[in-house]
Every structure is written in C-alpha cells, then in structure tokens.
Amino acid sequence: MSGPLDGRGVVVTGAGRGVGRGIALACAAAGADVIVASPGENGAETVAEIEQRGGSAAWVRCDVTRGDDVRAVMAAARGRRGVHVVVHNATSRRSSEPTRLEDLDGAAWEDHAAVSLRGAYHCARAGLPALPRDGGRFILMTSPAGMEGSTMLPAYGIVKGGLRGFAKSLAREWAPLGVTVNVVSPLAETPAMIAAAEQDPGLRPRLARRIPLGRMGDPEHDIAPAVVFLAGDGARYITGQTLVVDGGRFMLL
Amino acid sequence: MADAVRRGGGTAVGVTSQLGSRAEAEQALAEATGALGPLDVVVHALVDPAALVAAPLTETDEASWDARCEAALRTALACAQASFVQLRDRGGRLVFVTPTVGLTGAAGLVPYVTAVEGIRALVKSAARQWGRHGITANCVAPPVALVAAGAEDPGIEAPALGRPPATRRDVAPVVAMLAGDPGHFVTGSTVTVDGGVVMAP
Numbered sequence: 001m002s003g004p005l006d007g008r009g010v011v012v013t014g015a016g017r018g019v020g021r022g023i024a025l026a027c028a029a030a031g032a033d034v035i036v037a038s039p040g041e042n043g044a045e046t047v048a049e050i051e052q053r054g055g056s057a058a059w060v061r062c063d064v065t066r067g068d069d070v071r072a073v074m075a076a077a078r079g080r081r082g083v084h085v086v087v088h089n090a091t092s093r094r095s096s097e098p099t100r101l102e103d104l105d106g107a108a109w110e111d112h113a114a115v116s117l118r119g120a121y122h123c124a125r126a127g128l129p130a131l132p133r134d135g136g137r138f139i140l141m142t143s144p145a146g147m148e149g150s151t152m153l154p155a156y157g158i159v160k161g162g163l164r165g166f167a168k169s170l171a172r173e174w175a176p177l178g179v180t181v182n183v184v185s186p187l188a189e190t191p192a193m194i195a196a197a198e199q200d201p202g203l204r205p206r207l208a209r210r211i212p213l214g215r216m217g218d219p220e221h222d223i224a225p226a227v228v229f230l231a232g233d234g235a236r237y238i239t240g241q242t243l244v245v246d247g248g249r250f251m252l253l
Numbered sequence: 254m255a256d257a258v259r260r261g262g263g264t265a266v267g268v269t270s271q272l273g274s275r276a277e278a279e280q281a282l283a284e285a286t287g288a289l290g291p292l293d294v295v296v297h298a299l300v301d302p303a304a305l306v307a308a309p310l311t312e313t314d315e316a317s318w319d320a321r322c323e324a325a326l327r328t329a330l331a332c333a334q335a336s337f338v339q340l341r342d343r344g345g346r347l348v349f350v351t352p353t354v355g356l357t358g359a360a361g362l363v364p365y366v367t368a369v370e371g372i373r374a375l376v377k378s379a380a381r382q383w384g385r386h387g388i389t390a391n392c393v394a395p396p397v398a399l400v401a402a403g404a405e406d407p408g409i410e411a412p413a414l415g416r417p418p419a420t421r422r423d424v425a426p427v428v429a430m431l432a433g434d435p436g437h438f439v440t441g442s443t444v445t446v447d448g449g450v451v452m453a454p
Contacts, residue, residue, distance in 0.1 A: 067315065101375075101382050102337045106275075109330065113323050117367060121310070121318050124363075128311050146370075149377025149441060158326065161374025165366040168358025170310060172407065175360075240358055253454050 001055045004232040006031035009081035011073055011127070013064050013119065014090030016042030018190040019141065021049075022219025023087055023227045028055030030228045033081040037062035037073045037090075064090050064119030071126045083130035085137040085231040088123045090115050091156070096192035101154040109155055116159035120166055134178030137231050140167050142185045142242060144250050164242060171240030180239035182230050186223040187246035189216045212248030222247075264289065272299065272328045278335035291343060294432040295336040297329060298350040298400075304368070305401035307361025322364035329372045333379055337388070344387025346432045349376050351443065352397035353451045357407050359397070373443055380441035389440035391431045395424045396447045406450070413449025423448070 010027045014020035016038035024034045028050040034057040036043045043059035050057040060076045062069040077083045092111040099108065120140060127138065145153050146160025164183055171181040193216065197203045208214050217223050226245045229235055244250050258265035266288040270281035286292055304321040313321070329349065336347055354362055355369035372392070379390040396417055397404045418424055424446045430436045431444070445451050 101379055102334055102341075104330070104334070109327070113326065117323065117326075117371075118315075118318070120367075121313075121315075121322075121364075125311055125313075145378075146374050149374060149379075149381050151378070151381045154375065154378035154382065157374045157378045158330070158371045161377075162322075162326070162367045162371030165355055165358065165368070165370025166363055168370075169354075169360060169363040169366040170358075172358050172360040173309060173363060 001029055001031050001053070003030035004228065004234075005085075007081065008032045008084040008231070009035065009077045010085040010087065010231060011035045011037060011077050011083055011123075012087045012089060013037045013062065013123065015046050016040055018192075019186055019188050019219045019223055020087075020089040021046050022188070022221075022224045023089060024057065025050060025053075025220045026224030026228050027085075027231065028057055029053065030232075032085070032231075033057065035060055035073060035077045035080070037064070037070075039063045064088070064122060065114040067122045067126065070119075070122040074126045074130050078130055082132070083127060084132060084135065085139065086123050086127040086131065087139045087141075087227060087231075088120050089141045090119055091159075092116065095153065095156050096196070098152045099154060104155050112155040112159045117162055117166070120163060124170060128174070128179070131179050135236070136177070136179035137235075138170065138174070138179060138181045139227060139230055140181070140183045142183045144185065144187065144246060147185065147242075147250060148252075167242075168240045175239060180235065182235070182238060182240070183242040184223070184226055184230065185242055185244045185246060185250065186219075187211065187217055187249050188219045188223050190219070210249060211246070215247065217245065217247060272331055274327075275331040275334050278331040279338055282335050282339050286339060292336075292339045292345060294346045294348070295332065295339070296348045296350070296428060296432070297332045299328060300350070300400045301325065302401050304365040305362065305397065305404040307405070309361065310363040313364060318364050322368045325365070325368035326371045329368075329375060333375060333390075337383060340388050341386050346436070347376070347379060347388065347390040348428050348431050349390070349392050350400065351376075351392040351394050352400055353394045353445060353447050354397045354406060356394065356443070356445070356451050356453060357409065359405075359407055377441045384440060389431070389436070391436070391439055391441070392443040393424065393428055393431065394443050394445045394447070394451070395420070396450065399424065410450050412447060416448060418446055418448050
C-alpha cells in the first residue's frame, strides 16, 4: 500500500468497529502502519482486514481510561514506525443510550467522561513525547450533539463539546512545537445506528431528511478521507479546527 | 454577599455548599427555597480559581486533570439536575457563566476549557430537553480574567468598546436580561459579554 501517509505510524483508538475501524482501514490504504487500539478482540479483526488488503497494522489491547494502557500503545507504535498521528476516536459503550438529562446517573456520566475526556488526556500526554516536532498530528472526534446539544444523548453531547475545547486549547499549546490538533465531526452509519434502524425502520429516512446530502456517511469512504487529509502534509497549516463531515447537516460556521 | 444584597434593600440568603454531588446541590437549593420560597432562576457562576492556573497538559497529573476539568463538569451537571427538580413544574431560567476561552481555546488551560465547552454543550441539551417544562438555559461568556484574577485570554484583539467589561456594570445586566422577561424566548444561546473581542462566525 502506498499513498499520502507512506512511512507514517498512526494510532487509532476505538478502531475495532464503526468510525474508528473506517479510519484505520483508510489510513492503512493511504500507506500508514496503523496501531489499532481497542479493548476487545474486534481490534484483531480490523488488523486482519487491513492485512488481507495488503496493508500494515497491529492490534494493541487498550482501555483508554487507563494511562498505562495508552502508554503501552505508544510504546508499541514506537517499536514499529513511530507515532506520527494519534486519532482519539473511542467513546463510551453507552454513547447511544437515550437519556433524559435529569436521569443521567453518576455511573453513566463517569463512563462517558472516562473514555472520551480522560482518554483524550491520556492520549495527549502519552502521545506528545512520540509525536514528531513540525509534523505531528493529533485528531479528535466530536459530533453534532457536541455543537448543538442533543435531545437524546446529553452525556455524549457534553463530552463531545468538551473535546472541542480540549482541541482548541491544545492546538494553541502545541502550535510552537509544530504539532497540529484538529477535530472531525462525523455523521456516520455506526453499528449502534444500524442496530437502531433495524428496530425502527423509519429511523433512517427520518435522519436522512435532515441531511442535505440525503444519507448517513460511510465510515471508511465518507468520514475517514477527512481524517487522512488532516493527517497528511496538505493539512500542515490547519490547527484548532473542527472539520464537519456530515453531509451538510451542520452549517452554522 | 447575602448581607450586601440585604443592605441594598434586597432579599437574600447565603447557603454554603461544595455542590460536589447531585445530593449536595439538591440540598443547597432546598435550603434556599426553604428560606426564600420557590426558585425562578439559577445562575451557575462557580469557578475554582485553581482550574485557571495555567500549566502544560503534559505536566498535568491525573488528579489535577480531574480537579481542573471533570470536577467542574460534575458540579455543573449536579447544579443543572438539582435546578430541574425545582423548576420542572413551574418553569424558570438557567444561566451558566462560561468564559470566552471556551470559544477561543487557551494554551495552558486545556482541562478548564474542556470543562467550559462541555458545560456549553450541557446547556444546549438542557435547553432542548427542558424547553417543554418552560425552562430556558443559556450561557453568558465574559473574558476569563473577569472570573479569575490573573487568568489570561489569548488576547486576539483589543475590546472594540475600548475597555474590558466590569462584572456589575456590564455582565450582570445581561444575566438579568436572560433571567427576566426580555429573555423569555432565548434558549440554548451563548451571549458573549466582552466588549467586542470574540465575535463568533
């Protein structure tokens, strides 16, 4: 495989499924060696898919809420091609549970905060020593819920909004090092969405009506190319930004 | 503070609380309503000054991350949830103070700015979910220097109005607007009150 990420090492958290898996596949197709950081065996499935297509990848079992796990991922990557790009994509397994804000309990909140926010913190702290000066990339994932609030998923909205504050501040902090920090806001067909659509056949058309391009994005072919762009040389003058990849759903900026 | 309000001819009660949990926040608001009667407005302006001491993220240990980021989010969430208990049947107004560093980002303040942007998202979800209860939820964004002495904004531009805002003269009236009749149809908004430094797209 060869492309714009030739010779680079890319760490992707939560790459066992969904958008993270799509990012891993696309980065490998662009020439990167991908470290699939995932707490479950599905990380190995992502790696098998990449290898079957002729790409390079390794799975490191990782719970991003644990600093030791994240440091082990960075160490594994440094033992291969290094860490040129970190993509923190992992979210709580409870991300898709509809909740009333008044009923959000401490355990659900803790899980959201631990994976999204503390995970970002661990990735940044463990990642910076490995990221190259003048060229390192740190990429986070937000969501429409984080920018315009959510009637269904308030906890998810809080952590995804928080990650934009994280990114804007870290972009300023790391700019003197030549390491950029950006955010992607995807609207994608995820396993949770697909499962929900099976239960509720009207869900997909209802969502599609609110998307100018008329459909939910495909993780690998619609969302991940934006991540590959931000990871590549062409994005070197872009930092602190949110790249909205959602079929035109959100146009306020 | 309550004394100052009373000296000015108003009615006030002081309630001491860490707001560290939902139960504590509910207790604090219950004490307030016990003394003053039903609530109409809750303003969450609490900022831990320690969260505004600049430090590189790589030199921030896990305990400090929690204290400067996640603790602020837990407190804001507890305050919002406790407020809902008071306002769900009668409606009311929520106002959260979220300094403009949330909009601009700030080096050295990654944990705090993460919390601020999380709170802005919290307020938008509260506005969407609680609107049918007659509850509005908004943010007021002053410069960060106004909420913690010595804290610095990235300083993109000088204020268009020629000076930084003062809390009582410039910011409080906007909170009062959102809390009063003129603000009754405003919800989910962030109102910047910085004299014209940050201007959102």
